[in-house]
Amino acid sequence: MEQENITEKLIAFIDGRLSETEKVEIREWLDNDPNLYAEYQQIQQLLRQMEQPLPEVPSGKMTQRFESWLEARDSKPKTRTLSGIHLYRIAASVLVLILAGGAWWMVQSSLDQKHELARLQLELKQTKQLMLDQLKDDQSASQRMLGVYATNTLSAADDEIIEALAFAMESDGSSNVRLAALEALSRFYHEPNVKQLLIKSLTHQKDPVIQIALIQFLVQMKEKSILADLERLTRQNNPVKAVKDEAYKGIFKLT
Numbered sequence: 001m002e003q004e005n006i007t008e009k010l011i012a013f014i015d016g017r018l019s020e021t022e023k024v025e026i027r028e029w030l031d032n033d034p035n036l037y038a039e040y041q042q043i044q045q046l047l048r049q050m051e052q053p054l055p056e057v058p059s060g061k062m063t064q065r066f067e068s069w070l071e072a073r074d075s076k077p078k079t080r081t082l083s084g085i086h087l088y089r090i091a092a093s094v095l096v097l098i099l100a101g102g103a104w105w106m107v108q109s110s111l112d113q114k115h116e117l118a119r120l121q122l123e124l125k126q127t128k129q130l131m132l133d134q135l136k137d138d139q140s141a142s143q144r145m146l147g148v149y150a151t152n153t154l155s156a157a158d159d160e161i162i163e164a165l166a167f168a169m170e171s172d173g174s175s176n177v178r179l180a181a182l183e184a185l186s187r188f189y190h191e192p193n194v195k196q197l198l199i200k201s202l203t204h205q206k207d208p209v210i211q212i213a214l215i216q217f218l219v220q221m222k223e224k225s226i227l228a229d230l231e232r233l234t235r236q237n238n239p240v241k242a243v244k245d246e247a248y249k250g251i252f253k254l255t
Helices: 003-015 020-032 034-051 060-073 078-135 141-153 159-171 175-186 192-204 208-220 224-235 241-254
Strands: none
Touching: 003 020, 003 034, 020 034, 078 141, 078 159, 141 159, 141 175, 159 175, 159 192, 175 192, 175 208, 192 208, 192 224, 208 224, 208 241, 224 241
16 A cells, blocks of 8 residues: 555545455554554544534524514514514524535645645655665765765755765765765754764864865854864874865964
8 A cells, every 4th residue: 555545545444435355454554553543543533523513603592692682672563673583594504604614624624734744754755765775875976976965955854864974974985975975964064963073073084175175164164163173183294285274274264
């Protein structure tokens, strides 16, 4: 059973529109999947509410009080009082119809929104899995690069995506992939775990290209906590000159 059809299947199951084979299949799903059973209960409750008659609007007591008030207030011929009551009842009936239509529209809209949300969640899950598969493709650097670039479409990244990008930045065999992973991680710098990850990477990073890119980015972010690491880079015996020069510039800008 495809994910996007689950809600429709549950509704059909509740309505008794499934074959016996399908009913057995749905019961097995409900017995083995607590999340699916919770969704089944929600749909069942919603359908039960839809079947309940709407309360009389206005209530019978309110109608009776209003009619008594009309009779007491109006001393003119009774035909006019009856006419007023008749118009009132027509208006009340129209109001009931309006409210019933509105309630039906709200329930239908809620179901449509739930179906759309389920579809979007499925698409998001599939997109994330595709990204992870590409990032972990050992055979193709171009596929790993596509996986890194795909993360640019995300407004936020979960721990699994961050971990995959960090691994690519530190360990990928392609310097282009490592640099792209660093650029992707920099988009999530506002996340505390990403910030600490990038600062820590500077302390042990061996790739001069990544070292320079890290220094430039962290200095741009005014990250003064890296000053000790920058000073250490300037004192190393055999640093790449470009890295050492970038460290000096970083110290100058941060102090």
